[in-house]
Amino acid sequence: MDRRAFLTAAAAAGLAQVVTPEQVFARAAASQPAWSLAVADVAGDIPRQPLRRIHGRPPAGLAGTLYRNGPARFRRPGGDATHWFDGDGLVRAFRIGEQGASLEARFVDTFKRRQDTAAGAVITPGFGTLGSDRAVIGSADDTNAANTALLPIGGELLALWEAGSPYAVDPRTLETRGLKTFSPDLAHMPFLAHPRIEPNGRVWNLGLAGRRAIVWTLEPSGAVERTALIDLPRASYMHDFTATDRHLILVLQPLIQDRMTLPFVDALSWRPEEGTQVLVLDKDDLSKRRLYDLPAFFCFHLGDAWSEADGTLRFDACLDSTPQFAVHGARDLLVGKAGRNGVSLAMIALHPDGRAELNRTPLTAEFPRADPRRAGLARSKTIINTVRTEGRPLLRGVGVSDWRTGKADLFDYGPDQCAEELLFVARPGDDSELGGWLIGTSLNLKARATELHVFDAAHVADGPLCSWRAEVGLPVGFHGAWMGG
Amino acid sequence: MFDHTFKTAAVFASLGLVLAVVNAPPAVAQEAGAVTVTFSGITRPTGALMVGVYDSEAAFAGGKPVEGFRLEVAGPEASQVITGLKPGRYAIKVFHDVDGDGRMNTNGFGIPTEPYAASNNAPSRMGPPSWADARFEVTAEGAAQTITID
Numbered sequence: 001m002d003r004r005a006f007l008t009a010a011a012a013a014g015l016a017q018v019v020t021p022e023q024v025f026a027r028a029a030a031s032q033p034a035w036s037l038a039v040a041d042v043a044g045d046i047p048r049q050p051l052r053r054i055h056g057r058p059p060a061g062l063a064g065t066l067y068r069n070g071p072a073r074f075r076r077p078g079g080d081a082t083h084w085f086d087g088d089g090l091v092r093a094f095r096i097g098e099q100g101a102s103l104e105a106r107f108v109d110t111f112k113r114r115q116d117t118a119a120g121a122v123i124t125p126g127f128g129t130l131g132s133d134r135a136v137i138g139s140a141d142d143t144n145a146a147n148t149a150l151l152p153i154g155g156e157l158l159a160l161w162e163a164g165s166p167y168a169v170d171p172r173t174l175e176t177r178g179l180k181t182f183s184p185d186l187a188h189m190p191f192l193a194h195p196r197i198e199p200n201g202r203v204w205n206l207g208l209a210g211r212r213a214i215v216w217t218l219e220p221s222g223a224v225e226r227t228a229l230i231d232l233p234r235a236s237y238m239h240d241f242t243a244t245d246r247h248l249i250l251v252l253q254p255l256i257q258d259r260m261t262l263p264f265v266d267a268l269s270w271r272p273e274e275g276t277q278v279l280v281l282d283k284d285d286l287s288k289r290r291l292y293d294l295p296a297f298f299c300f301h302l303g304d305a306w307s308e309a310d311g312t313l314r315f316d317a318c319l320d321s322t323p324q325f326a327v328h329g330a331r332d333l334l335v336g337k338a339g340r341n342g343v344s345l346a347m348i349a350l351h352p353d354g355r356a357e358l359n360r361t362p363l364t365a366e367f368p369r370a371d372p373r374r375a376g377l378a379r380s381k382t383i384i385n386t387v388r389t390e391g392r393p394l395l396r397g398v399g400v401s402d403w404r405t406g407k408a409d410l411f412d413y414g415p416d417q418c419a420e421e422l423l424f425v426a427r428p429g430d431d432s433e434l435g436g437w438l439i440g441t442s443l444n445l446k447a448r449a450t451e452l453h454v455f456d457a458a459h460v461a462d463g464p465l466c467s468w469r470a471e472v473g474l475p476v477g478f479h480g481a482w483m484g485g
Numbered sequence: 486m487f488d489h490t491f492k493t494a495a496v497f498a499s500l501g502l503v504l505a506v507v508n509a510p511p512a513v514a515q516e517a518g519a520v521t522v523t524f525s526g527i528t529r530p531t532g533a534l535m536v537g538v539y540d541s542e543a544a545f546a547g548g549k550p551v552e553g554f555r556l557e558v559a560g561p562e563a564s565q566v567i568t569g570l571k572p573g574r575y576a577i578k579v580f581h582d583v584d585g586d587g588r589m590n591t592n593g594f595g596i597p598t599e600p601y602a603a604s605n606n607a608p609s610r611m612g613p614p615s616w617a618d619a620r621f622e623v624t625a626e627g628a629a630q631t632i633t634i635d
C-alpha cells in the first residue's frame with residue numbers, strides 16, 4: 001500500500017485522526033517489549049573497550065577471562081532467522097586483571113555467516129529456521145552457527161554448536177581459525193555443546209544422529225583419545241548429557257526425531273505417553289548399559305552426576321513439562337512475544353534395583369553449573385539462573401541451591417535485568433565445594449548495557465562483590481568458560 | 486538436516502565402483518567436438534579425481550556414466566579432454582579420492598569427508614547437486630567446463 005492509498009483508506013475507515021505510516025512504524029517500535037534488547041542484533045565485531053566499575057571492588061586473586069558465546073545476529077534485509085538458536089555466534093571476552101576489566105566480542109566466521117551475509121538474507125536452514133533452497137549445504141557444518149558454548153582446550157577456544165564440528169577460535173584475538181577436524185575420518189561429526197570434563201581434564205562428549213551417537217573422549221591436551229559409535233533405543237532430541245566418574249548418563253526425553261524435514265525442530269514429535277528413558281553406559285565399556293524409566297519431561301540442561309555408596313546415581317536437571325519453549329517460545333522471542341517457560345530444578349535418582357525416581361522442586365532454575373573440581377563426584381551445590389517475571393521470557397536472578405540443606409541462596413538483579421549463566425572460579429587455596437567466587441553477566445535493559453558481576457559463592461544473597469558495566473548491551477547469550485590467569 | 490548428506494554420499498560413492506565397469510564408448514557417426522574439463526582449487530595434491538560423465542537425469546542421480554576416468558592429482562589443477570561423445574546434454578560429477586583408496590570416504594554417520602563437485606559448479610542445496618544445475622550442452626564445437634573442487 002502506498003502512502004496515498006494508506007491515507008485514503010484511513011480516511012475512508014472514518015478514523016477520527018489520520019494515522020501516517022511514520023506513526024504506525026513508531027508505534028510498532030514502541031510496542032516492542034523492553035526485553036527485546038535481549039534478542040537484538042549486533043551489527044559487527046566489538047573492539048576491546050574498558051568496563052566501568054559501578055559497584056564494589058574485585059576480590060584479590062581474581063584474574064582471568066570469562067569467555068561467553070551466544071547468538072547475536074538474527075535479521076538481514078532479505079529475511080530473518082525465525083528461532084533464537086539460529087543467530088550467528090558472537091564470542092565475548094570479559095577480561096579481569098590488575099588494570100581493571102574489559103570487553104571485546106567477535107563473531108565466529110562460519111560458512112553460514114558468510115553465506116547469509118553474501119545473500120543479504122538468512123538463507124541457511126537451522127534448528128528452527130527454514131532457510132532457502134538457494135543455500136549451499138554440503139554437510140551439516142555448512143549450517144553450523146557455532147553459537148552455543150565454548151570449550152577452552154589445547155590452547156584454543158572451541159566454539160560449540162550441537163549438530164556439527166566445533167569452530168576453533170584464538171583465545172587472545174577471538175579470530176576464527178576454522179572448523180576443528182580432529183582427524184580426516186571425524187570430519188563433520190557432531191559434537192554437542194555440553195562436554196563433561198573430569199577433574200583431571202579428560203573430556204567426554206556426544207554427537208547425535210537419530211538413533212546413533214558418537215562418544216568422544218579427548219585427552220586434557222585436546223587430542224582425541226578415543227571415539228566410539230553406539231546405538232540408542234530412541235532418536236530423542238538431546239542438548240546435554242551428564243556423567244559420574246564412571247558412567248555416562250543420557251536422558252532420552254520423548255521428543256523424538258521421526259521424520260526428515262527442515263527446519264530440524266519440525267522433524268521432532270512430542271510423545272509424552274512414551275515417558276522419558278535414561279540410558280547409563282559404563283565409561284570403560286560402552287556395551288555395559290542400563291535403561292531406566294521416568295515420567296515424561298522436557299529438558300535442555302542437566303547437572304553433574306555422582307554415584308553414592310549403595311550404587312545410586314544422582315543428578316539434577318532443569319525440567320519443563322513440555323518442549324513448548326524449544327519449539328515455539330524460542331521462535332516467538334525473536335518477534336517480541338513472551339511465551340510460557342516453566343523450567344524448574346529437579347533431582348533424579350537411579351537406584352541399583354532398576355527403579356528411577358524424579359523429585360521436582362518449585363525452584364525456577366536454568367543454566368545449572370557446579371564446582372568443576374567435583375565433576376562426577378559427590379556434591380550438594382548447584383549454581384543456577386532463577387527468578388521469573390510474569391510476561392517476561394528470560395530470568396532475572398541467580399543463586400546456589402543446596403541439595404543437602406534444601407536451601408537456596410538467591411539474588412534478584414531486579415525487573416530491569418536479564419540474568420545470564422554464572423560460573424564458579426576457585427579461590428586460591430580453598431578446596432571446599434564452591435569455595436570461591438561466581439562470575440557471570442547480565443543485560444541491564446534500562447541502562448541498555450551488559451554488566452559483569454562477581455559474587456562470593458557462599459553469600460549470593462548479599463549481592464555482587466563487584467559489578468562492571470559495558471558501553472554496549474549485548475544480546476543474552478548461552479554458555480561460557482573461565483580461563484584463569 | 487542429515488538425509489541429504491546420506492544421499493550425497495550414496496550418489497558419489499557409487500562413482501568409484503562404477504568407473505571400473507565403464508568401457509570406452511563405441512565410435513559413432515555423429516561425434517561432438519571435444520569437451521575440455523579443468524579441475525581447479527585442489528588443496529591436497531594427493532590421490533586422484535574420480536570423474537563420471539552422464540547423459541541423463543536418471544544416470545546422474547546414481548546410474549552408470551557414459552564415460553568415466555581416474556585422473557591423477559599432482560598439483561592444484563588437473564584437466565582432461567573427452568572425445569567421442571554424441572552431441573547432447575551431459576553432466577559431470579567428480580570426487581577427490583584424496584587417500585587413493587578408490588572410494589569416497591565418509592565419516593561414521595555416512596557424511597562425505599572427501600571433496601566432491603559437479604559440472605557448472607552445481608551446488609549441494611539440501612541434497613546432492615541436481616541434474617538441472619549441472620547439465621551442459623555439448624555441440625559439434627565441443628564444450629569447456631572448469632570445476633572447482635576442494
Ligand SMILES: [Fe+2]
Binds near residue numbers: 194478479
Ligand atoms: Fe545449553
